[in-house]
Amino acid sequence: MMRKFRPKDLEKMLRSMGVKVQTLDAEEVLIRLRDGTALRISDPQVSVTKVGGEEIYQVMGKVEKVSEVEEKGEEVYEPTEEDISLVASQAGVDRETARKALIEAGGDLAEAILRLTEGAS
Numbered sequence: 001m002m003r004k005f006r007p008k009d010l011e012k013m014l015r016s017m018g019v020k021v022q023t024l025d026a027e028e029v030l031i032r033l034r035d036g037t038a039l040r041i042s043d044p045q046v047s048v049t050k051v052g053g054e055e056i057y058q059v060m061g062k063v064e065k066v067s068e069v070e071e072k073g074e075e076v077y078e079p080t081e082e083d084i085s086l087v088a089s090q091a092g093v094d095r096e097t098a099r100k101a102l103i104e105a106g107g108d109l110a111e112a113i114l115r116l117t118e119g120a121s
Contacts, residue, residue: 020050029059040064077107091116 014021029041044061079087079102088098090113097116105111 018051022048022050024048029061038066040066077103079103079107083107083109087112087116 011021024046026044026046029044029046031039031041033039041059041061041063044059046060047058049056049058079099083102084095084098087093087102087109088095091098091101093101093116098112101112101116102109105115
Protein backbone atom coordinates (compact mmCIF):
# COMPACT_ATOMS: atom_id res chain seq x y z
CA MET A 1 0.00 0.00 0.00
CA MET A 2 1.27 3.45 -0.97
CA ARG A 3 1.90 5.99 1.79
CA LYS A 4 0.39 9.49 1.39
CA PHE A 5 2.67 12.49 1.69
CA ARG A 6 1.60 15.12 4.12
CA PRO A 7 2.66 18.74 3.43
CA LYS A 8 5.06 18.61 6.39
CA ASP A 9 6.70 15.45 4.98
CA LEU A 10 7.17 17.14 1.63
CA GLU A 11 8.69 20.24 3.23
CA LYS A 12 11.07 18.06 5.27
CA MET A 13 12.12 16.10 2.18
CA LEU A 14 12.71 19.29 0.16
CA ARG A 15 14.74 20.84 3.00
CA SER A 16 16.92 17.75 3.17
CA MET A 17 17.68 18.28 -0.53
CA GLY A 18 18.62 21.94 0.04
CA VAL A 19 15.36 23.33 -1.31
CA LYS A 20 13.62 26.08 0.70
CA VAL A 21 10.02 27.08 0.00
CA GLN A 22 8.60 30.32 1.37
CA THR A 23 5.16 31.87 0.96
CA LEU A 24 4.91 35.63 0.40
CA ASP A 25 1.99 37.73 1.65
CA ALA A 26 1.42 39.60 -1.63
CA GLU A 27 -1.45 41.94 -2.38
CA GLU A 28 -0.94 42.22 -6.14
CA VAL A 29 1.57 41.09 -8.78
CA LEU A 30 2.20 43.15 -11.91
CA ILE A 31 4.10 41.78 -14.90
CA ARG A 32 5.01 44.39 -17.55
CA LEU A 33 5.25 43.02 -21.08
CA ARG A 34 7.43 44.50 -23.82
CA ASP A 35 4.39 45.37 -25.95
CA GLY A 36 3.31 48.00 -23.40
CA THR A 37 0.63 45.91 -21.76
CA ALA A 38 0.75 44.39 -18.33
CA LEU A 39 -0.69 41.42 -16.50
CA ARG A 40 -2.19 42.25 -13.13
CA ILE A 41 -2.66 39.29 -10.80
CA SER A 42 -4.97 40.18 -7.96
CA ASP A 43 -5.19 38.34 -4.65
CA PRO A 44 -2.18 36.20 -5.62
CA GLN A 45 -0.73 33.18 -3.88
CA VAL A 46 3.04 33.63 -4.26
CA SER A 47 5.65 31.11 -3.25
CA VAL A 48 9.41 31.37 -3.59
CA THR A 49 11.48 28.24 -4.04
CA LYS A 50 15.21 28.64 -3.35
CA VAL A 51 17.46 26.07 -4.97
CA GLY A 52 21.22 26.38 -5.25
CA GLY A 53 21.30 30.16 -4.89
CA GLU A 54 18.49 30.70 -7.42
CA GLU A 55 14.96 31.82 -6.65
CA ILE A 56 11.89 30.52 -8.49
CA TYR A 57 8.68 32.49 -8.07
CA GLN A 58 5.35 30.76 -8.55
CA VAL A 59 2.29 33.00 -8.81
CA MET A 60 -1.35 31.89 -8.85
CA GLY A 61 -4.39 34.11 -8.92
CA LYS A 62 -6.87 35.97 -11.08
CA VAL A 63 -5.08 37.41 -14.15
CA GLU A 64 -6.25 40.59 -15.87
CA LYS A 65 -4.58 42.15 -18.92
CA VAL A 66 -4.24 45.94 -18.64
CA SER A 67 -2.55 48.61 -20.71
CA GLU A 68 0.41 50.41 -19.18
CA VAL A 69 -1.57 53.65 -19.21
CA GLU A 70 -4.45 52.05 -17.27
CA GLU A 71 -1.97 50.60 -14.79
CA LYS A 72 -0.44 54.02 -14.09
CA GLY A 73 -3.89 55.60 -13.82
CA GLU A 74 -3.19 58.22 -16.50
CA GLU A 75 -5.48 59.41 -19.26
CA VAL A 76 -4.56 58.68 -22.85
CA TYR A 77 -3.79 61.88 -24.80
CA GLU A 78 -5.07 61.94 -28.37
CA PRO A 79 -4.22 65.05 -30.44
CA THR A 80 -6.94 66.83 -32.38
CA GLU A 81 -7.04 66.77 -36.18
CA GLU A 82 -6.29 70.50 -36.25
CA ASP A 83 -3.17 70.06 -34.10
CA ILE A 84 -1.97 67.16 -36.26
CA SER A 85 -2.46 69.20 -39.44
CA LEU A 86 -0.65 72.22 -37.99
CA VAL A 87 2.36 70.22 -36.79
CA ALA A 88 2.53 68.23 -40.06
CA SER A 89 2.52 71.38 -42.21
CA GLN A 90 4.97 73.33 -40.00
CA ALA A 91 7.45 70.44 -39.68
CA GLY A 92 6.98 69.13 -43.23
CA VAL A 93 6.10 65.58 -42.13
CA ASP A 94 3.22 63.19 -42.70
CA ARG A 95 0.20 63.15 -40.38
CA GLU A 96 1.17 59.95 -38.51
CA THR A 97 4.65 61.32 -37.71
CA ALA A 98 3.07 64.57 -36.51
CA ARG A 99 0.57 62.63 -34.37
CA LYS A 100 3.33 60.58 -32.71
CA ALA A 101 5.39 63.72 -32.04
CA LEU A 102 2.39 65.40 -30.41
CA ILE A 103 1.79 62.40 -28.16
CA GLU A 104 5.47 62.30 -27.15
CA ALA A 105 5.37 66.04 -26.44
CA GLY A 106 2.21 65.65 -24.36
CA GLY A 107 0.23 67.95 -26.67
CA ASP A 108 2.77 70.79 -26.70
CA LEU A 109 2.60 72.01 -30.33
CA ALA A 110 5.85 73.99 -30.25
CA GLU A 111 7.73 71.10 -28.63
CA ALA A 112 6.43 68.64 -31.23
CA ILE A 113 7.45 70.91 -34.12
CA LEU A 114 10.89 71.53 -32.59
CA ARG A 115 11.51 67.81 -32.10
CA LEU A 116 10.60 67.11 -35.71
CA THR A 117 12.56 69.97 -37.26
CA GLU A 118 15.66 69.50 -35.07
CA GLY A 119 15.73 65.82 -36.00
CA ALA A 120 15.65 66.71 -39.71
CA SER A 121 18.63 69.09 -39.56
